[in-house]
Amino acid sequence: MTTRYTFGGDEHLFVECSDEMSLEAFFKGLSMAKGVRESGIKGVTEICPANASFQIKFNPDIIKPDDILREVKAIEGAAEKAEPVIKTRIVEIPVFYNDPWTHETLMRFRERHQEPTGTDLDYAAKINDYSSVETFINAHSGSPWFVSMVGFVAGLPFMYQMVERQRQIEVPKYLRPRTDTPKLTVGHGGCFGCIYSVRGAGGYQMFGITPMPIFDASQSVSYLRDFMVFFRPGDIVKFKAIGREAYDQAVEDVDTGKFSPPIREVSFDLREYQKDIDGYNAKLEGMLYGH
Known part of the structure; x- marks a missing residue:
């Protein structure tokens, strides 16, 4: 499963864990969304989880797009190593x-x-x-x-x-x-x-x-x-x-x-x-x- 990152306008980062639904993709998206929430990244105003993806809304005056992308990719690495238990x-x-x-x-x-x-x-x-x-x-x-x-x-x-x-x-x-x-x-x-x-x-x-x-x-x-x-x-x-x-x-x-x-x-x-x-x-x- 290769994660795909795309920006939506100036304020959104869309993270797609898979292009097809599976429990593995759902768990990865859920774990990453939780990681973003718990990390307290400055400038993040909303996290919206979906079936095998999630979207982050951020304030570009507080955090630059390249910086939030780097932060979330680091969280992806931690999520892949996490126990698949909820x-x-x-x-x-x-x-x-x-x-x-x-x-x-x-x-x-x-x-x-x-x-x-x-x-x-x-x-x-x-x-x-x-x-x-x-x-x-x-x-x-x-x-x-x-x-x-x-x-x-x-x-x-x-x-x-x-x-x-x-x-x-x-x-x-x-x-x-x-x-x-x-x-x-x-x-x-x-x-x-x-x-x-x-x-x-x-x-x-x-x-x-x-x-x-x-x-x-x-x-x-x-x-x-x-x-x-x-x-x-x-x-x-x-x-x-x-x-x-x-x-x-x-x-x-x-x-x-x-x-x-x-x-x-x-x-x-x-x-x-x-x-x-x-x-x-x-x-x-x-x-x-x-x-």
Whole structure:
């Protein structure tokens, strides 16, 4: 992986760890961004991490472009030698797959889809060689996902499936974007899953909806009172398929302040994960549920 450095105008340095997404590239970018933050380089005003890259905003009146480039390259050298271990958390996210709200929306926009006669789940199952929508949902919810970045719109997580590359779910985006997507839709585009934090336009395939708010500007939701955005890069997500009754109950619990997503603090070791992916994922799930 050769890191590429480019300047954006007079105030930004873009650091691209790889031109394709991988957990190795994500870990390197995360480690470098952390190193820049902890180094306290004078003139750095903002650090924005992404899937396999990050961007630094700096004040050129305080630090010259060549100087910040030299500083960050030195941090890259240290990051490459660092242990690929992060302290993070694993969280369970309930999902009502094939729900009526995303189904109604996707049917309104079928003329923008690759296969107008079916649904997004039908299409995703077919092109990923699953025998049915049910087996596809089992694969989608069966393995955990890494939150590789948060953004695009406030609080929206991009998630990368934690399985071997040949098993990863991949689905292209709509041929033309929709003008509407329900809030809290669980979607997928390319190799990335996401949760739409707010209602709005979108082009990702729609698989279901979660009753769990992930962004709340008013900070009135019980578990979002400390910070309005739920996710942060490095979070591990485990989806749990639920039905209509459980969905309605969760919505009621959110409204009454009783909903609390299962969360456990964990230490994630990339090398141990790579030795036995399924075994490591099972270990993570056991930590989430206390067994």
